[in-house]
Structure formats: C-alpha cells, structure tokens
Amino acid sequence: MSKDQKVKILLEEKEIPRKWYNIHADMPFKLDPSYSPQTMGLATPQELLKIFPEEILKQEMSQERFIEIPEEVWERYKKFRSTPLYRAYDLEKALDTPAKIYYKYEGQNATGSHKLNTALAQVYYNKQSGIKRIATETGAGQWGSALSVACAEFGLDCTVYMVKVSYNQKPYRRSFMRLFGAEIFASPSTHTEVGRKILEKDPDCTGSLGIAISEAVEDAATHDDTNYALGSVLNHVCLHQTIIGLEAKLQMEKLGEYPDIVIACCGGGSNFAGIAFPFLMDKLDGSKKDLRAIAVEPTACPTLTRGVYAYDYADTGHAAPITKMYTLGADFVPAPDHAGGLRYHGDSPLVSLLYNKGVIEAQAYGQKDVFEAAVMFAKAEGIVPAPESAHAVKGAIEEALRAKEEGKEKTILFCLSGHGYFDMYAYDEYFKGSMQNTVLSDEQIKESLMKLPKVE
Amino acid sequence: MSKDQKVKILLEEKEIPRKWYNIHADMPFKLDPSYSPQTMGLATPQELLKIFPEEILKQEMSQERFIEIPEEVWERYKKFRSTPLYRAYDLEKALDTPAKIYYKYEGQNATGSHKLNTALAQVYYNKQSGIKRIATETGAGQWGSALSVACAEFGLDCTVYMVKVSYNQKPYRRSFMRLFGAEIFASPSTHTEVGRKILEKDPDCTGSLGIAISEAVEDAATHDDTNYALGSVLNHVCLHQTIIGLEAKLQMEKLGEYPDIVIACCGGGSNFAGIAFPFLMDKLDGSKKDLRAIAVEPTACPTLTRGVYAYDYADTGHAAPITKMYTLGADFVPAPDHAGGLRYHGDSPLVSLLYNKGVIEAQAYGQKDVFEAAVMFAKAEGIVPAPESAHAVKGAIEEALRAKEEGKEKTILFCLSGHGYFDMYAYDEYFKGSMQNTVLSDEQIKESLMKLPKVE
Numbered sequence: 010m011s012k013d014q015k016v017k018i019l020l021e022e023k024e025i026p027r028k029w030y031n032i033h034a035d036m037p038f039k040l041d042p043s044y045s046p047q048t049m050g051l052a053t054p055q056e057l058l059k060i061f062p063e064e065i066l067k068q069e070m071s072q073e074r075f076i077e078i079p080e081e082v083w084e085r086y087k088k089f090r091s092t093p094l095y096r097a098y099d100l101e102k103a104l105d106t107p108a109k110i111y112y113k114y115e116g117q118n119a120t121g122s123h124k125l126n127t128a129l130a131q132v133y134y135n136k137q138s139g140i141k142r143i144a145t146e147t148g149a150g151q152w153g154s155a156l157s158v159a160c161a162e163f164g165l166d167c168t169v170y171m172v173k174v175s176y177n178q179k180p181y182r183r184s185f186m187r188l189f190g191a192e193i194f195a196s197p198s199t200h201t202e203v204g205r206k207i208l209e210k211d212p213d214c215t216g217s218l219g220i221a222i223s224e225a226v227e228d229a230a231t232h233d234d235t236n237y238a239l240g241s242v243l244n245h246v247c248l249h250q251t252i253i254g255l256e257a258k259l260q261m262e263k264l265g266e267y268p269d270i271v272i273a274c275c276g277g278g279s280n281f282a283g284i285a286f287p288f289l290m291d292k293l294d295g296s297k298k299d300l301r302a303i304a305v306e307p308t309a310c311p312t313l314t315r316g317v318y319a320y321d322y323a324d325t326g327h328a329a330p331i332t333k334m335y336t337l338g339a340d341f342v343p344a345p346d347h348a349g350g351l352r353y354h355g356d357s358p359l360v361s362l363l364y365n366k367g368v369i370e371a372q373a374y375g376q377k378d379v380f381e382a383a384v385m386f387a388k389a390e391g392i393v394p395a396p397e398s399a400h401a402v403k404g405a406i407e408e409a410l411r412a413k414e415e416g417k418e419k420t421i422l423f424c425l426s427g428h429g430y431f432d433m434y435a436y437d438e439y440f441k442g443s444m445q446n447t448v449l450s451d452e453q454i455k456e457s458l459m460k461l462p463k464v465e
Numbered sequence: 466m467s468k469d470q471k472v473k474i475l476l477e478e479k480e481i482p483r484k485w486y487n488i489h490a491d492m493p494f495k496l497d498p499s500y501s502p503q504t505m506g507l508a509t510p511q512e513l514l515k516i517f518p519e520e521i522l523k524q525e526m527s528q529e530r531f532i533e534i535p536e537e538v539w540e541r542y543k544k545f546r547s548t549p550l551y552r553a554y555d556l557e558k559a560l561d562t563p564a565k566i567y568y569k570y571e572g573q574n575a576t577g578s579h580k581l582n583t584a585l586a587q588v589y590y591n592k593q594s595g596i597k598r599i600a601t602e603t604g605a606g607q608w609g610s611a612l613s614v615a616c617a618e619f620g621l622d623c624t625v626y627m628v629k630v631s632y633n634q635k636p637y638r639r640s641f642m643r644l645f646g647a648e649i650f651a652s653p654s655t656h657t658e659v660g661r662k663i664l665e666k667d668p669d670c671t672g673s674l675g676i677a678i679s680e681a682v683e684d685a686a687t688h689d690d691t692n693y694a695l696g697s698v699l700n701h702v703c704l705h706q707t708i709i710g711l712e713a714k715l716q717m718e719k720l721g722e723y724p725d726i727v728i729a730c731c732g733g734g735s736n737f738a739g740i741a742f743p744f745l746m747d748k749l750d751g752s753k754k755d756l757r758a759i760a761v762e763p764t765a766c767p768t769l770t771r772g773v774y775a776y777d778y779a780d781t782g783h784a785a786p787i788t789k790m791y792t793l794g795a796d797f798v799p800a801p802d803h804a805g806g807l808r809y810h811g812d813s814p815l816v817s818l819l820y821n822k823g824v825i826e827a828q829a830y831g832q833k834d835v836f837e838a839a840v841m842f843a844k845a846e847g848i849v850p851a852p853e854s855a856h857a858v859k860g861a862i863e864e865a866l867r868a869k870e871e872g873k874e875k876t877i878l879f880c881l882s883g884h885g886y887f888d889m890y891a892y893d894e895y896f897k898g899s900m901q902n903t904v905l906s907d908e909q910i911k912e913s914l915m916k917l918p919k920v921e
Contacts, residue, residue: 016544019475088472088551088847095544099618117573119847121886161844162555181889188843188892387644388617391544391575430577430886433637436644 014098018260020091026259027083028075030251032286032359033244035074035293038366040244040358043330044464046322052330060229060237062138065131068245076248078130085129085162089118090252094260099389101409108412108419110405111268113257113284114392115426122395122427123280124155124240127249131238132159142166142235144228146196146221148175149350150182151395151427152240157191170196170224173216174345182431196221203227203326217342218353223326230328241277242323242357250283253424258287261422268300268422270408274400275304275313275371276350278357284424289368302369304360305404307379309346309447312337312356313364313371315454320464321355331462334361338457346447347376347435349396354457372404375446379403380439383429395427396435470554474716476547483539484531486707488742488815489700491530491749494822496700496814499786500920502778508786516685516693518594521587524701532704534586541585541618545574546708550716555845557865564868564875566861567724569713569740570848571882578851578883579736580611580696583705587694588615598622598691600684602652602677604631605806606638607851607883608696613647626652626680629672630801638887652677659683659782673798674809679782686784697733698779698813706739709880714743717878724756724878726864730856731760731769731827732806734813740880745824758825760816761860763835765802765903768793768812769820769827771910776920777811787918790817794913802903803832803891805852810913828860831902835859836895839885851883852891
C-alpha cells in the first residue's frame with residue numbers, strides 16, 4: 010500500500026441515498042403470487058395485515074422503481090451510514106492476483122451486521138401503524154440483535170424466538186438482545202400453541218428457523234397490538250437492504266470503477282439482494298450485460314445450487330404464506346454446521362426468480378474451506394468476518410484466483426455483511442483442525458422435498 | 466433528532482493528523498527520572514534498549530512538541546481513522562439535560578478499542594530496528610488483541626502473557642489473538658523464570674497484570690530478537706494516542722464547538738491522555754484556563770483518587786523501571802471487579818504529574834453505577850460500551866446531570882474507547898442484580914503501600 014492508494018471510501022452525509030431500489034419494477038419477468046397455507050387459495054391482503062403493517066405490504070407488492078426512505082429512518086441510518094467501501098490491497102497481495110478486490114463492510118454498526126438496515130425501517134412502519142410490540146425469530150442472532158436495537162430506538166417492545174440450539178450456544182447474543190430490552194424465548198417454547206405441540210411430541214427438540222418463524226407468526230397473529238417482522242427473504246426486506254449497493258455504486262463511481270463481479274453470501278437472500286440489486290439494474294437494462302452476480306451459500310444448506318424452484322411452505326408450522334422459491338423443503342434440517350445464519354430451507358422469491366432466469370449465478374462452499382478463507386482475509390485485512398460473510402470472502406478469493414489463472418484484471422466487489430466477534434467459538438472449531446466440509450447426499454435432499462404443497 | 470442535526474462527524478482522509486502531540490514539551494513542570502530496580506540508581510538507556518527500540522526510547526524522552534507519524538503507520542491508520550465523533554442527542558434527551566454531549570468512538574476498528582493506535586506505531590518501530598518478535602502482557606484482552614493484529618500487519622511474531630483469570634474467563638479474546646497468529650500463555654506461566662517462581666510458591670495463582678508484565682519483560686530481555694511492548698502508562702504510548710484528541714479537536718472545530726469538560730476512563734492513562742492532552746495544550750498555554758479534564762477510574766482500583774504520588778515498581782517481578790506515579794503499591798491486587806482493563810496499580814507518569822499539579826481532575830465510580838450508566842447509554846445511542854469505556858460514560862452522565870441541576874449549557878466530550886462485544890458476561894452479571902459497588906477500606910490500601918521502593 011502506498012500513500013496514494015485510497016483504502017477506504019466513505020460518502021458525505023448528504024450523499025447517503027434517500028431512496029431504496031425496487032428491482033421488481035425493472036424485471037421483465039414477474040413474481041408468482043403467494044398462497045395461503047390455511048385456504049390453499051391465493052393469499053389475501055387481509056390475512057397478511059394481521060401480521061404486517063399496510064406500508065410494508067404495499068412495498069411487498071410495489072412496482073415503483075424507487076421508494077423514498079422515511080426521514081425518521083434516514084436520520085437513524087446516518088448514525089452508521091455510509092458504511093465504508095474498502096479496497097483489499099493486502100488480500101490482493103496475499104493472493105498475488107491481478108484482480109482488484111473491493112468490499113463493502115456492514116459490520117460497524119452496534120448490531121454488527123447489515124440487518125439493522127431493514128430492522129429500522131420495519132420497526133418504523135409498525136410504529137406508524139400503532140403497533141406496540143414486534144415478534145420475530147432469530148437463528149444465529151444477527152437479526153434478533155438488529156430488531157432489538159431498532160425496537161429500543163423507536164420505543165417498541167420486542168419478543169424474539171431464538172432457535173434453542175443457538176440460544177444455548179450463543180449466550181452473548183442473548184445478553185446483547187436483553188440489554189436492549191428484548192424478551193427472548195428458546196424455541197420451541199411453551200409460549201405458543203405450535204411450540205407446545207412440538208415439545209409434546211419431542212421434548213428435546215433443539216429447534217429450527219422454520220419452527221421459530223411459526224412461533225413468532227402465531228404470536229403476532231394472536232395479539233392485536235403485535236406484528237411480525239422477518240429479517241430476510243421477503244421483497245420489502247431486500248428493498249431496504251439496497252441501500253448497501255446504492256452506496257457502493259456511488260463509492261465505486263468516485264474511484265472511476267465498476268465491478269465485473271458482485272459477490273455476497275446468501276441465506277434468505279437479503280444481503281445478496283442488498284449489494285447486488287442496484288448493480289443488476291444495469292444488467293437488466295442492458296448497459297452492463299456482462300456483469301456477474303454470485304450468491305454464495307453453504308454446502309450444508311445449498312438452496313439455490315441443489316434445491317428446486319417450487320411453491321413451498323415458509324415455515325414448519327405452515328403459518329406464513331406459501332411462496333415460489335428455491336427450496337430444500339420446509340422440513341429440511343441443516344447439519345450442525347458453522348454457517349451462521351445461512352440455514353434457511355428457502356430463499357428470497359426475487360433472488361430465486363433471478364437465478365431461475367439465469368440473471369445471477371450461485372456457488373456453494375463447505376465450512377472448512379470457508380473458514381480457511383476467513384482466516385486468510387482476517388490476517389490480511391484485520392477484520393474478523395462473521396461465518397455468514399466468510400462465504401462471500403471465499404467466493405471473492407476463488408474469483409480472484411481465477412483472474413490470476415486467466416491473467417485478467419477483474420474488478421471484484423463483495424459484501425462483508427458482518428463481523429465475527431460473537432462467533433469466535435466457530436473459529437476455535439476451525440483451529441482445532443477437526444472441521445469438515447459438509448456434503449449432502451442426493452437422497453437427503455430428495456427426502457426433504459417430498460412434502461411440497463400442491464397449489465398450482 | 467431532526468434532519469438538520471449532525472449526529473456524526475468524520476474527517477476527510479487528508480485531514481487525518483500527520484503528527485502526534487507531545488504534552489511534555491508544553492508542561493511547565495517536568496517528569497522525574499526513572500530508576501533501575503536492579504541497581505536502584507538512575508535507569509540507563511542501555512538497560513532500556515534491551516527491551517525497547519531506539520526510536521521509542523527517543524519518544525519516551527522527547528521534548529519536541531509534535532512528532533511525525535511515520536508514513537507506514539499513517540497508511541495503516543487510514544484504514545480505520547478518522548474515527549467518528551458523535552453528538553449523543555438521544556442520551557441528552559434521556560437525561561433531559563441542557564448539556565451538549567459529544568463522544569469520540571474508537572471501537573470500530575477490528576480490535577475494538579483505541580489500543581490499535583499505539584500497537585501499530587510500536588510494532589512499526591520494532592520492525593524498523595530489526596526485531597522479529599514482540600512479547601507483551603494483557604489483562605482484559607484489548608491490548609493483546611491490538612498488538613496481535615498490528616504484528617500480523619507488519620509480519621512480526623507476537624507472544625502474549627494473559628492474566629490467567631482472564632485467560633479462563635475470556636476464551637474469545639484468546640481465540641481472537643490466535644486467529645491473528647499470536648502465541649498466548651496463561652500467566653503466571655512456566656515459560657519464564659519469574660512465572661515458575663510464582664507457581665512454585667502458589668500453584669493456583671490466578672495472575673495479575675503486574676506478574677504478566679514481569680514475564681513479558683523477562684522474555685524480551687532474554688531474547689535478542691525480541692522486544693517488549695506496553696499498552697499504556699508510558700509517555701510514548703500516551704503520545705501515540707493523541708491522534709484521538711487531535712482528530713476530536715478538528716471535528717469539534719467543524720461544528721464551531723469546544724468542550725468545557727473532557728472525560729475519559731483511566732487505567733494506565735493512555736486513553737485519557739489520548740483524548741485530553743491535545744485539549745490540555747490550550748489549558749497549559751492559558752487560552753482555555755477553565756477547561757476541565759476528568760480521569761474516571763473504578764473504586765476497585767482508585768489509583769489517582771486514593772493512591773499516593775511516589776516512586777514505585779511497575780511490575781510484581783521488579784523487572785521494569787521504577788517510576789514516579791500515583792500508585793496503590795505494586796502488590797495491590799484489585800477485587801474481581803468488572804472494570805475490564807482498569808486494574809493496574811499505577812498510572813501514567815504524565816497523567817500523574819498533571820493530576821498532582823492540579824491541571825486535571827479524577828473521579829472514581831463503583832461497577833454497579835458504571836454498568837447502570839452503560840445500559841442507559843446503550844439503549845439511547847445503540848452502542849454497547851466496553852466496561853472500561855463505561856466509566857467515561859458514567860462520568861459524562863454525572864456532569865450532564867450537574868449541568869441540568871445548575872441550568873448550564875455545558876459542552877461535554879468523552880472518549881468511548883471501545884465496544885463491549887467481548888464483555889457481555891459482565892453485562893449478564895449486572896442484569897442478574899447481584900453486582901455491588903466495590904469499596905476499599907483505608908487499611909487495604911495502606912497495607913499495599915507499605916512496600917514502596919526507596920530511591921530518592
């Protein structure tokens with residue numbers, strides 16, 4: 010690194026985007042409608058209004074290209090945004106690659122990940138519509154942490170159903186949420202009908218994201234003052250995350266750069282959507298036809314790379330709408346892998362559709378390879394990636410090495426969606442040397458795909 | 466907060482200071498010399514060169530007002546600097562105070578605290594002088610983390626003697642340092658003569674910072690390719706931290722503001738020095754006579770508020786120079802309090818002298834009161850303070866409440882030196898409701914002061 014090399018690009022406050030980008034408006038193909046798991050007919054707004062505020066539903070269906078960020082949300086954004094765009098000079102050097110690697114780092118806010126972008130927006134709209142409490146689920150804890158902080162900021166109560174295995178494994182995530190005033194239940198809990206039923210059958214059940222979603226949705230649907238909030242998957246969540254990519258575009262513009270490849274980890278898809286959609290805008294309009302966008306997922310939960318594109322339940326208890334997406338089946342239980350939050354059986358309908366139409370690509374990597382990449386990145390760049398974000402790091406390293414092989418000066422941009430301070434035990438596992446890449450058999454996947462609902 | 470209120474001030478890259486500020490040059494009174502614990506005569510440069518590089522020794526003694534930051538260090542600084550200066554609008558509102566509260570946040574770099582400012586500088590100078598490995602101690606873990614990252618950046622080996630009680634209590638700090646390639650020993654260890662002696666007498670000894678320092682100094686003194694690095698106390702460490710206050714001054718200038726009161730937590734004193742010294746420059750030259758600077762310490766280790774100003778040993782094993790400072794006695798063992806790193810028996814000679822001459826003030830608070838303040842701050846501002854930094858938060862809240870009582874619009878600036886992600890267990894203790902403020906009896910303090918060395 011020399012003194013003339015710009016390692017970190019920030020925007021001025023007045024440059025922070027005032028609108029989110031809605032990719033659905035630009036897509037030549039449109040999303041299929043959702044179905045009600047109760048009636049098996051088309052999902053009605055009335056059903057959804059039991060758990061979401063009207064403004065969120067509007068965004069979920071919107072065909073507007075740009076949607077204004079409410080002043081009160083933007084005012085909260087400016088506490089931690091813009092987030093830095095870094096040029097990874099030291100990683101490039103370690104890889105001896107001709108590729109230029111940039112990363113957008115979303116881990117510097119108090120909750121440690123990009124999730125706060127949508128948490129603030131969702132809590133704001135709920136407050137506007139008179140809601141007093143929000144119920145949600147959390148797996149690895151990033152989403153529950155973000156929603157707790159957002160609720161504390163806007164003065165709403167927060168109830169988090171935390172997957173029991175994670176509740177026990179990650180006590181500090183729990184403490185963090187409690188510090189911000191959230192009420193936390195290990196899921197399955199006795200607090201909901203669906204939780205009690207599951208515990209009756211299997212008192213030792215360690216939970217899953219699908220179960221925790223069912224509990225949170227039931228809690229919201231059965232309490233008038235309470236709504237539900239989801240941290241990924243849905244269109245409005247992807248929408249709110251586009252602030253990441255919109256900023257990154259401006260930041261790269263300042264450098265006279267445009268990426269050849271955009272990379273992000275992909276669980277429910279919101280982080281991938283956040284960085285990639287604003288760039289895909291240019292691919293959809295034909296001005297950047299060769300742009301590649303790669304969603305990286307764990308081999309332990311390979312939704313895009315090995316799932317099917319079909320209608321499926323969003324949760325174990327069949328409380329949330331049935332949507333068309335890439336899925337491994339709602340009963341799919343990922344191996345106890347250190348992939349962090351990337352363990353949802355389905356994927357964002359928007360991301361799924363773009364993948365299905367060949368607009369984007371997907372890659373899956375095993376946890377051992379992913380942590381190896383994370384350690385290399387940490388030593389070079391001085392930031393410890395969250396296990397989720399480490400998948401994007403692995404993806405970027407692979408592409409940088411390919412550029413080296415091909416002797417091409419590619420420009421790579423990836424999203425470092427969060428830090429790994431709460432995930433050091435996973436790094437310990439890696440350093441013990443016993444971590445293995447998870448490989449699923451075709452039979453495992455086939456079996457969990459046998460119970461797809463029939464709605465078409 | 467309204468849209469016109471600036472909550473976060475950053476500097477442009479070209480505004481990041483290029484020089485550190487050396488307050489000793491401006492002090493009308495000078496530091497007393499150090500003594501050798503071996504000879505009990507004046508400490509000689511020859512002795513110190515066994516463990517420090519020449520450039521560091523020069524800085525330790527320097528009377529220059531400003532010292533240039535080497536290009537290679539500045540290039541590393543710009544990865545995480547400038548650090549944000551925040552206006553705490555939400556905390557002000559929660560306190561209903563007429564005071565304006567600003568805080569400088571040093572927790573956004575990978576190591577989570579201000580310690581990286583000096584770690585990078587020290588490792589750089591050691592590398593320049595041909596050193597291959599650095600040995601150090603760490604208590605709560607902030608310093609060990611920072612030095613590990615700095616050594617990884619410059620390609621030096623790093624050995625950390627970590628106080629055993631902390632080694633066991635904070636496994637994630639250990640993992641963090643290991644990730645960056647550091648070698649870590651629980652101190653007292655069998656790796657050094659002093660460690661072995663202590664373990665012989667007391668095999669269950671849980672260690673102390675004083676013991677860990679002795680081990681690291683011995684390691685450095687007995688290996689030619691190895692030097693020692695200290696994370697606080699010494700003049701050059703205070704010097705490197707002044708980047709904090711120099712930036713803060715520029716940032717406040719942009720707002721047309723100047724603080725009435727500057728506040729920081731104070732253990733060894735480097736964080737306090739970092740934020741306060743550049744402002745004290747204006748008090749020493751008479752242009753800001755009324756400026757108050759307050760060092761906040763825990764009642765469990767009340768060095769300034771209840772110690773004596775005297776020559777004392779810097780470490781348990783009497784390996785490091787004897788210096789004049791406020792001290793509780795080198796054998797003082799603080800109660801198992803959640804004050805984080807603020808557990809050193811002594812204090813920075815520069816901070817001590819300024820306190821002795823009445824230039825600065827000091828306050829001590831109990832851990833329960835400190836955590837209460839931290840929780841209030843976290844909920845208002847959305848950042849979880851490190852236990853150390855929470856002392857500054859408490860100090861700032863007290864002054865803001867006093868301003869309210871007096872109906873005065875004071876401008877308060879404090880340093881939020883780090884985040885508390887690795888310290889959630891301490892917050893858990895607080896929420897359990899059993900945390901008590903530590904109060905030391907006069908007898909406890911008197912006893913530990915009985916073994917001061919006689920050198921004058």
